[in-house]
Amino acid sequence: MRGVGLQAAGLRRTFRPPGGPRLPVIFSWFRGWGAALRGRETSMTAGGRPKVLITGISGPMGRLLASRLASGAEVCGVDVQPGRGPAPEVRVHAVDLRKRKFEDVVRTERPDAVVHMGFVRHFERGERVRHDINVRGTKKLLDHCARYGVRKVVVNSSAAVYGAFSENPYAIDEDFPLSASRSYPEIRDQVEVDTLSSALIWKNQEIETVVLRPAHSLGAHSRSMMAGYLRLPRVPTVMGFDPMVQFIAEQDWIEALRLAVLEPLSGVFNVAGSGQVPLHTAIRAVGATAWPIPGPIFEAVCRRLFVLNFWHYPPGAIDYLRYPVCVSGKRFEEATGFAPKVSLREMFESARRRRK
């Protein structure tokens, strides 16, 4: 928790793994290009531009990140669909992470850093497909990174991996167990991806690995479950429950990812956003109408609709409307100086304008 704030180059820094011993890790080796990159961002001097490969680059968030990084790095990306690239100079390879062709891409592109955000986060194609794409895709990606000399891996996980439980503390820190699959087995792939990537921190210390667990993102492009939920015409809630829900604006989230790529950094980090409000307050603030349904009825209806594929929110997700999952972003803020810029009110106001 402590000891991550050292910024001077060449300093030995320590950080605490989730539940593991304190280990010193020498970062000076990576610092070279990280610092050079930061320098270039301001001065645009010549030098070897680091190459960043983004998975899921055709998604709206991937495009945003690519254009944000483009000023200081050479960006390329992969996605299952070629889609619209963020800029003409960005190469987008249409490959499946699980397939041989993806390895070819890593081998030929030889990226310095990889940002992994190409996940399936919806249930439209079924749980098994989702699990396979996310878990096997991540495994392959991490293997390729180790083989082809990638120096930095940033994995975009989610605060949802902690799970929504009544006994959650109000500010969950990174050492808290990942229990989401206890009540929400449909997202165990997300937990496995997080665990796989966190293990890389210890398995391969030559790679700087950053696992980010951001709060619910909200914004024009965000496709997070919560953002979609708040766009519903009538927003179902669980009667008698009003948990605190934590939000991060998508601009802030992209900035957090950018910092994770550029800063000499390794470890697991929560990214808390601008704050938390009760669910019903958020629903009102975005101009929607809450529709409280008694819990047992909600669950039964949701289960049936989900099985019939009419409704893409699994019953396990209901617990996130009952119990809070709010994280403490202190470790990341101390390590990178990250500070969310968009206030809750600005975030909700722009969501309200988009609803109209």
Add this chain to the structure above:
Amino acid sequence: MTERSDEGALAAVREVAGALRPLWLRKLQDRIDAQVARVPARLNEYAFDDQGLSPDFIQRTALPIALMYEHYFRVRSVDIDRVPAGRVLLVANHAGQLPFDGLMLSMAMLLEAQPPRIARGMAEYWVSELPFVSVMAARGGALVGTPRNCTSMLQSEECVMVFPEGVRGMNKVYRDRYQLMDFGLGFMRLALETQTPIVPVSIVGSEDQQPGLANLSRLGRVFGMPAFPITATFPLLGPAGLWPLPVRYHIYFGEPLVFEGDPSEDDAHVQERVDVVKAAILSGFERGLAEREGVFR
């Protein structure tokens, strides 16, 4: 649109109802408003704190509890000025089948303490699984009673109230009144860890409010309840049978106790310090029982 006019109508009804209130009631509400306005709290732009506390909610809902405080239990708080500013743990006895003692203690901190404080209760885990109750508890300042929550509350200089007897105390039988059940040790470890002064609080009155004849906790477990008290009126009259008798409450605040030591010491060593707190609460009972002229006065 309809929603907005509904809200307008509701506000109008509320305003008329407010104007029809007798003067003494309005005065009590004014007192609540003034005290809540003085409460120090770190609120976000929607007037909630990070844990879900809402001073607005307290202001809107405190009146019935304040009425009980003033007119039903006629609470007398003694030496409340002993509660120091900054972080503090209020450690009190627990009794009376329903946690009115917690409500009255927090009301005392709100109405009588200078400056007013919001006593953050450490609720049992299952409280946050109950619909409606969980929301009201959170808005009123209660937290799930995990050690982590308690430490961070104390580190941000809040006033935390704990009832180390827990359910064991709340459902104690009548012959055990004014005796303390086993205390958990957690609160002492947290106090040592955060160097928090402990104010022992002896609540005289709650132990008589609903005399328990027996506690069939096994039967309670069948119904998913932590206890199943048998009293003169419960379960005879249904849930209403747990309503407290109009006893008078006397809340005695003891001298703040500051303990030093290693929070990870053996239970035996922590127990010694806990016994000091228990003794302080018991001496408060002694004083309170000697001073009161009867259960209802």
